[in-house]
Amino acid sequence: MTAPRATPIRIALADDQGLVRAGLRALLERQGIAIAFEADDGEALLTQLAGQPVDVVLSDIRMPGIDGIDALQRLRDRGDTTPVLLLTTFDDSELLLRATEAGAQGFLLKDAAPEDLRAAIVHVADGGTLLQPVSTDAVRARYRYHTEDPPRERFSDKEVAILRLMAGGYSNKEIARAMFLAEGTVKNYVSVILEKLDTRDRTRAVLKAITLRVI
Structure with a gap:
């Protein structure tokens, strides 16, 4: 049995939409997840991660400039193995392929239930992966x-x-x-x-x- 965590899970939250970030922050903080910092694009995410490690990165896939998957790839290229959970509104097999190739631990649709999002964060923070995080029919x-x-x-x-x-x-x-x-x-x-x-x-x-x- 896994021992309970002494401290809350700390995540980095990346999304180009301020309202989405605010909603996710409020939702997750109510569920005991700590938001270490927010970023509005992949470049800001990478810069802040260099000086402020977290347990999990929760990032939108579609962002201007460096998107979530590109940021993930750059993170892995510099040797950072922080678990990354990618959020998207698109049920797209190409995104699943790109996320898998880049080394994502999870891939979740934005309309997932709040309890499922929290469970996904805890799961990847504990070393797990989401094997079929979206519909795989495509x-x-x-x-x-x-x-x-x-x-x-x-x-x-x-x-x-x-x-x-x-x-x-x-x-x-x-x-x-x-x-x-x-x-x-x-x-x-x-x-x-x-x-x-x-x-x-x-x-x-x-x-x-x-x-x-x-x-």
């Missing part, structure tokens, strides 16, 4: 796997767990640490998973796994 339609009987039984529980971490953008080293395995063992598992899904690309493997309802 993803399944676009990346349809050509088989009449999706072979769910072909994947072991450990392979499914590794696929879920891959969906969160975790590296082999991070997966190994999370699952208490040697990095070489994880590498072997990933190779087997890619072979089963008939792809050499981790992101496409995750999307095929969604198509197959493996994760």
Whole structure:
């Protein structure tokens, strides 16, 4: 059982609309989430994060200039592994693909229930990922796997767990640490998973796994 937190979760809140930020701040503070700072675009977010670490970044995807996914990519490029939860009003498979490629831990529609948003923040702050944060029908339609009987039984529980971490953008080293395995063992598992899904690309493997309802 996870021990209760001694201090509130501290988040960075990024959205180009002031009214949206104000509403999210009021909502989350009522639920015990602390807002460390706000940013109105990706550039401001990156600048403030450099001097003020947080537990989770909660960012809109669509912002002028540096958007949420671009900011996420730059964050990862500079070695910052802070969990990022991306918000959007668009149920768009392309955004799911870009967010996955950039290493997002979560991807949530803005019309999610308040309790679901808080649960998502707590979940990613504790090292979890949101595996199917939006409707995946568009993803399944676009990346349809050509088989009449999706072979769910072909994947072991450990392979499914590794696929879920891959969906969160975790590296082999991070997966190994999370699952208490040697990095070489994880590498072997990933190779087997890619072979089963008939792809050499981790992101496409995750999307095929969604198509197959493996994760």
